[in-house]
Amino acid sequence: MVGASGAARSGTLPARVRVPNEQLRIVSAPVAGVVELLAVAPGSVVRRGQVVAHLVSPQALELQRDALQSGSQAGLLQQNLKRDEQLFAEGLIPESRLQATRATAAQATAQASERRQGLALAGAVPGKLGGPLALTAAIDGVVLEQGVQLGQRVDASAVIYRIGKLSPLWLEIQAPLAVAAGFKEGDSIKIANSAVSGKLIAIGRAVDAASQTVLLRASVAKGAESLRPGQVVEVEIAGAANQGQHLPAAALARHEGKTLAFVQTASNDKGVSFEAREVRVVNQGGDSVAVDGLKAGERVAVRGVSGLKAVFTGVGSE
Numbered sequence: 001m002v003g004a005s006g007a008a009r010s011g012t013l014p015a016r017v018r019v020p021n022e023q024l025r026i027v028s029a030p031v032a033g034v035v036e037l038l039a040v041a042p043g044s045v046v047r048r049g050q051v052v053a054h055l056v057s058p059q060a061l062e063l064q065r066d067a068l069q070s071g072s073q074a075g076l077l078q079q080n081l082k083r084d085e086q087l088f089a090e091g092l093i094p095e096s097r098l099q100a101t102r103a104t105a106a107q108a109t110a111q112a113s114e115r116r117q118g119l120a121l122a123g124a125v126p127g128k129l130g131g132p133l134a135l136t137a138a139i140d141g142v143v144l145e146q147g148v149q150l151g152q153r154v155d156a157s158a159v160i161y162r163i164g165k166l167s168p169l170w171l172e173i174q175a176p177l178a179v180a181a182g183f184k185e186g187d188s189i190k191i192a193n194s195a196v197s198g199k200l201i202a203i204g205r206a207v208d209a210a211s212q213t214v215l216l217r218a219s220v221a222k223g224a225e226s227l228r229p230g231q232v233v234e235v236e237i238a239g240a241a242n243q244g245q246h247l248p249a250a251a252l253a254r255h256e257g258k259t260l261a262f263v264q265t266a267s268n269d270k271g272v273s274f275e276a277r278e279v280r281v282v283n284q285g286g287d288s289v290a291v292d293g294l295k296a297g298e299r300v301a302v303r304g305v306s307g308l309k310a311v312f313t314g315v316g317s318e
Helices: 058-089 095-122 305-313
Strands: 002-004 013-018 024-028 033-038 051-056 133-136 141-146 159-164 169-176 188-191 197-207 213-220 232-237 245-248 252-255 258-268 271-285 288-292 299-301
Touching: 033 058, 051 159, 058 095, 169 188, 169 232, 188 213, 252 305, 258 305, 271 305
Parallel strands: none
Antiparallel strands: 002 299, 013 169, 013 232, 024 159, 033 051, 051 133, 141 159, 169 213, 188 197, 188 232, 197 213, 245 288, 252 258, 258 271, 258 299, 271 288
């Protein structure tokens, strides 16, 4: 019926491994077309600028044609502008004609620049017609997901690959509201039964309505190579997480918004007596709870708690 308050193991919290947002990139189809080549697969290591796929697209041909035409038009109008500037200097044409030629040349140059930029964004080779679009990786990283198959017809913006840099990584930790209140940014974290460690970088301000938990985010660099995005782990958090006395969760009772533990005050031939003491939960993981309000070595009831609650409060368990 009675156990020592320090008997339970230190609690842990569940966490999921995630790639930080700024370390994720998407390789997508800039225009509609057919996937002609997939050069890498999930798990492949890629370098920035590496060609990862080819796309054959009639729309790309249109972009190349428009870029060539607008470039030629801009060049011709620049020549006209130089001629009219010479004619104006010699007094052979009015200034209004020069201004009109200058405006037309400027508009054509801007349009040619716009077409070249569109061509570059599409991955097409400037200066020629034909050939596939070369899609490249934007960062050094690992291919996390392949969104299409070879020969598939895709629309513009279809995801071809998702690429991530896998160090450092995030751990997203779900902590009960009462537990999260005891943590602060900078607290050290460690994945249970491993050497992987890091620190808290953010403590959520919103509470999940269904689970009544708060999202904590930790950054992990040391040992990150041993983790996989999406993996579920158990973490231990230093500081407030390791303070307090540890009890089985069944040793606590709740009454009128208070959390109670029943501490042994005497044990003799007349029996065992207890007092109800209010405690504060500072950490909880699985069946283990860490609380403030108990002294090391005090003995706490871990069985028959419902009966003790009825004695001290006059009501049964909630």
